[in-house]
Amino acid sequence: MIEIKYISSNGKEHNLIGDKMRVKSGNYHKYSWGKDVQKNRIGERLLNFTKDSVSYGITLIFRGDLEERKEKLDNLRDDFEYDVLNQTAGKFIFGKYYISGFVTESETKVSSIQNNWTEDNIEIYCPYPFWIKETEYHFKTASITSTGNKQYPYKYPYRYANGMKDAYVINEHIAPVHFKLRIYGSCANPFVVIGGHTYRVQTILETGEYLKIDSMSETVIKTKIDGTKVNVFHYRSEDCFKKILPGKQTINWPGQFDFDLILFEERSEPKWRTNSK
Numbered sequence: 399m400i401e402i403k404y405i406s407s408n409g410k411e412h413n414l415i416g417d418k419m420r421v422k423s424g425n426y427h428k429y430s431w432g433k434d435v436q437k438n439r440i441g442e443r444l445l446n447f448t449k450d451s452v453s454y455g456i457t458l459i460f461r462g463d464l465e466e467r468k469e470k471l472d473n474l475r476d477d478f479e480y481d482v483l484n485q486t487a488g489k490f491i492f493g494k495y496y497i498s499g500f501v502t503e504s505e506t507k508v509s510s511i512q513n514n515w516t517e518d519n520i521e522i523y524c525p526y527p528f529w530i531k532e533t534e535y536h537f538k539t540a541s542i543t544s545t546g547n548k549q550y551p552y553k554y555p556y557r558y559a560n561g562m563k564d565a566y567v568i569n570e571h572i573a574p575v576h577f578k579l580r581i582y583g584s585c586a587n588p589f590v591v592i593g594g595h596t597y598r599v600q601t602i603l604e605t606g607e608y609l610k611i612d613s614m615s616e617t618v619i620k621t622k623i624d625g626t627k628v629n630v631f632h633y634r635s636e637d638c639f640k641k642i643l644p645g646k647q648t649i650n651w652p653g654q655f656d657f658d659l660i661l662f663e664e665r666s667e668p669k670w671r672t673n674s675k
Contacts, residue, residue, distance in 0.1 A: 400493045406477035407486035414458065419470055422517065424456035426492050429527070429666035449666075452527040454490075454499075459509055460516040467516045471506065478504070478520075490522060495531050495668035499524035528664040535567050535659045537649065565649045567592070567642070571663040574641035576614040578660045583607040585655040589635070592659075593647035598635035603655075613639045614662070 402414040402421060414421050432448035458474075460467040478501040481488045487498035502523045509515035569575055581588045583603025590597050599609055599618055606623040609630070616639050620628040642661055651657070 401491060403489075403491040404474075404477075405489045405491065407481050407484065407488050408477065410473075410477050412474060412477070418462045418466065419458060419460050419474075422457040422459040422511075424454060426454060426490075426497075426529075427667045427670070428452075428454075431666075449527050451523065451525045453502075453524065454522040456520050456522060458518040458520065459511070460518065464514075471516070471518065474518075475504070487525070490524075492529070492668045495529040495665065497524050497529045498526060528666065529668045531663040531665075533570075533661045533663070535661075536656075537565065537651070537659065538656045539653050566646050567649060567659060567661065568646050569642050569644050569661055569663075571644055571665075574643050575664065576662045577611075577642050578613070578662075579611040579657060580659075581609045581611075581657040582655055583609075588655055588657075589651065590657060590659075591648075591650040593643050595637040595640045596635050597638050597640075599630055599638070600633040601630050611638055613641060 399415065404412045404414060406412075412419070429452065430450075432450060433442075433444060434446040434448050435442040435444055460470055462470075477488070480486075481500050482502065487500055489496045489498055499522045501520050503519075503521035505519045507517055507519075509517045579590065579597055581590070581599075581603065584605045584607075586602045587598065587600050588603065588609065589599075597611060599611070599620075601609065601620055603609055603620065604623065607621060609618070609620050611618050611634070616631075618629070618631045618634045618638065620630050622628065649659075
């Protein structure tokens with residue numbers, strides 16, 4: 399069964415295909431691209447494709463006795479409102495994909511199926527109109543594992559005279575993807591080479607400190623042992639925000655520190671075959 403959930407920005411989770419509350423109707427599989435064009439005397443010249451925010455209309459149905467339904471509605475309302483009032487988007491999950499958004503409209507009424515059930519029509523507003531699947535890799539000095547769809551366990555020796563270690567990741571998407579790279583101290587001037595691009599930051603990490611490179615937000619932040627965050631944006635290499643290309647991408651690094659890599663596959667709609675790769 400496909401997992402359909404809502405997770406509020408405060409961390410509270412609601413199963414939308416449970417026995418007492420489930421999605422009755424709605425459609426996550428819709429999208430559109432806008433067109434930025436220049437009008438010509440005959441026809442148009444395409445300049446670019448654009449993408450606006452997206453909204454989804456979903457109908458939830460609640461079963462159980464009246465007090466039980468009221469409690470579920472109150473809990474759901476509190477979390478919907480928490481997201482809006484704090485302007486922190488919740489996550490709507492469909493299979494292995496999620497989209498971030500807010501419930502901006504709601505109307506509750508007696509169910510058209512049975513009069514002892516309750517229906518709730520909600521509108522989900524998603525400012526960033528992409529469904530995302532995360533694939534996470536963990537690299538250590540002696541092994542590499544991937545969590546998500548696949549496992550890529552290895553052990554690999556030092557293969558080069560300069561001490562570089564190598565492995566690989568797989569971007570299964572049809573396009574380059576954003577990523578987050580987290581490097582753990584202790585190390586000096588750490589770098590990782592991914593698909594021929596060097597992600598380097600000229601900084602020193604002590605034991606217990608870590609560095610995070612976020613390609614989507616274009617930030618490079620060092621977190622110190624006491625939790626203090628230091629902006630080291632200006633100490634990055636030129637390739638530091640290059641997206642990860644499709645296919646198998648070789649990883650090289652000195653092997654003197656651990657690091658995590660998260661790939662973010664972005665789609666206009668979630669895959670229909672959510673259990674496939």
